[in-house]
Amino acid sequence: MTHFQTDAVHAGYKSHEHNNAGAVPIYQSSAFTFDSAEHAAKLFNLEEFGNIYTRINNPTQDILEKRVTALEGGSASLALSSGLSAQFLAITNICSAGDNFISASHLYGGSYTQFDVTFRKIGIDTRFFNADKPEEIETLIDDNTRAIYYETLSNPAFSIIDFDKISAIAKKYHIPVIVDNTVPSPVLFKPFEHGANIIVHSLTKYLGGHGTSVGGIIVDGGNFDWGKTNRFPSLTQPSKGYHGLIFNDVFGKNCPFGNIAFAIKARVEGLRDYGPAISPFNAFQIIQGIETVYLRVQYQSKNIIKLAEYLENHSKVKKVFAPFLKSSKYKENFDKYFKNGAPGILSFELKEGLPAGEKFVEGVKIALHETNLGDSRTIVTHPASTTHRQLTEEGKKSAGVTPGLIRVSLGLEHIDDIISDFDQAIG
Ligand SMILES: Cc1ncc(COP(=O)(O)O)c(C=O)c1O
Numbered sequence: 001m002t003h004f005q006t007d008a009v010h011a012g013y014k015s016h017e018h019n020n021a022g023a024v025p026i027y028q029s030s031a032f033t034f035d036s037a038e039h040a041a042k043l044f045n046l047e048e049f050g051n052i053y054t055r056i057n058n059p060t061q062d063i064l065e066k067r068v069t070a071l072e073g074g075s076a077s078l079a080l081s082s083g084l085s086a087q088f089l090a091i092t093n094i095c096s097a098g099d100n101f102i103s104a105s106h107l108y109g110g111s112y113t114q115f116d117v118t119f120r121k122i123g124i125d126t127r128f129f130n131a132d133k134p135e136e137i138e139t140l141i142d143d144n145t146r147a148i149y150y151e152t153l154s155n156p157a158f159s160i161i162d163f164d165k166i167s168a169i170a171k172k173y174h175i176p177v178i179v180d181n182t183v184p185s186p187v188l189f190k191p192f193e194h195g196a197n198i199i200v201h202s203l204t205k206y207l208g209g210h211g212t213s214v215g216g217i218i219v220d221g222g223n224f225d226w227g228k229t230n231r232f233p234s235l236t237q238p239s240k241g242y243h244g245l246i247f248n249d250v251f252g253k254n255c256p257f258g259n260i261a262f263a264i265k266a267r268v269e270g271l272r273d274y275g276p277a278i279s280p281f282n283a284f285q286i287i288q289g290i291e292t293v294y295l296r297v298q299y300q301s302k303n304i305i306k307l308a309e310y311l312e313n314h315s316k317v318k319k320v321f322a323p324f325l326k327s328s329k330y331k332e333n334f335d336k337y338f339k340n341g342a343p344g345i346l347s348f349e350l351k352e353g354l355p356a357g358e359k360f361v362e363g364v365k366i367a368l369h370e371t372n373l374g375d376s377r378t379i380v381t382h383p384a385s386t387t388h389r390q391l392t393e394e395g396k397k398s399a400g401v402t403p404g405l406i407r408v409s410l411g412l413e414h415i416d417d418i419i420s421d422f423d424q425a426i427g
């Protein structure tokens with residue numbers, strides 16, 4: 001088995017299969033020709049894998065999928081147009097109207113709204129639990145519960161759940177664990193080693209890493225037996241949308257390519273019918289980002305400690321939030337689970353609250369005032385007025401967002417320059 005750094009630049013790609021191009025080519029083609037009518041039929045029957053139409057699959061997307069599958073250690077992946085579409089397809093792959101899933105409430109604002117408002121509109125009930133009290137999960141499970149969901153390091157509360165506790169509950173009830181591993185990236189945390197069954201990512205963040213392309217991905221861990229109970233009829237009963245195919249029978253644990261039933265169904269039903277395909281160009285851009293993710297994340301991981309020290313010692317800063325700080329209530333779980341360091345992200349609250357926070361985000365000269373994270377440039381965000389603006393006061397509170405909170409995503413600049421920039425902006 002090769003190492004992470006090697007997989008990040010090679011996995012899923014062999015130049016001799018692509019006209020000897022050393023770098024991954026962009027297959028900017030909407031459709032792909034069939035060798036014969038029989039070939040077309042085999043592709044549509046899923047008797048053979050191959051390219052049909054870029055809404056469903058494409059060679060550049062395929063390389064991206066294989067690369068992330070290797071980095072996360074899964075069985076198969078499905079790249080999509082955004083992180084939110086990856087979550088949407090992952091949940092709706094096993095949840096229909098009348099079903100529910102249980103999610104930690106510490107979430108990225110867009111995810112919170114998707115779960116709390118949009119899923120409810122289509123009849124899927126999201127039951128929130130307090131990330132600090134995983135034992136609440138058991139009280140929320142019923143016969144219609146299809147998944148447990150959490151962010152492996154939540155944005156922007158930076159909470160770290162006790163993964164072992166959740167995994168024990170999930171195993172007891174045989175419910176899959178779906179996690180968003182966007183913030184740590186697989187450089188810092190490997191969810192499949194800690195009880196996760198499905199991973200979703202916003203590729204827009206650390207994996208893409210340059211703030212150029214929005215994308216998302218679902219990674220199937222291949223480690224869940226969908227047929228063990230009758231809780232997952234969408235995988236174990238004949239599919240109306242795919243001429244009676246039983247996904248788990250053909251692509252489940254007895255499939256010669258590995259247990260890829262979840263990923264295949266998400267592609268041939270979810271992606272086919274909802275349509276959030278990633279463009280080949282964005283897939284290419286994200287592949288470029290992945291090639292350097294290990295170096296970038298390690299560099300940011302080192303520098304974030306210096307930035308946190310600077311902020312903690314600043315007389316105008318009330319509190320700094322980062323899971324690696326002694327003051328964090330998540331320090332114990334951080335030390336237990338994050339052996340490779342912390343992501344380059346933190347948040348802080350200025351003593352003078354909201355007005356000082358607004359002055360700060362308007363005063364930075366090097367850092368960008370945006371809502372992204374995981375970029376090569378340092379970004380400062382005021383979640384209460386941007387990413388979490390649509391949430392109710394109660395929702396903001398349960399997502400860990402206070403009025404004066406500033407989130408920082410460290411870029412690749414020299415840390416001394418960023419500290420000087422913050423110094424003049426805090427004033
Ligand atoms: C943790 C997390 N998950 C998911 C998303 C959504 O990703 P996208 O913007 O690619 O849809 C974001 C976006 O900020 C995020 O921070």
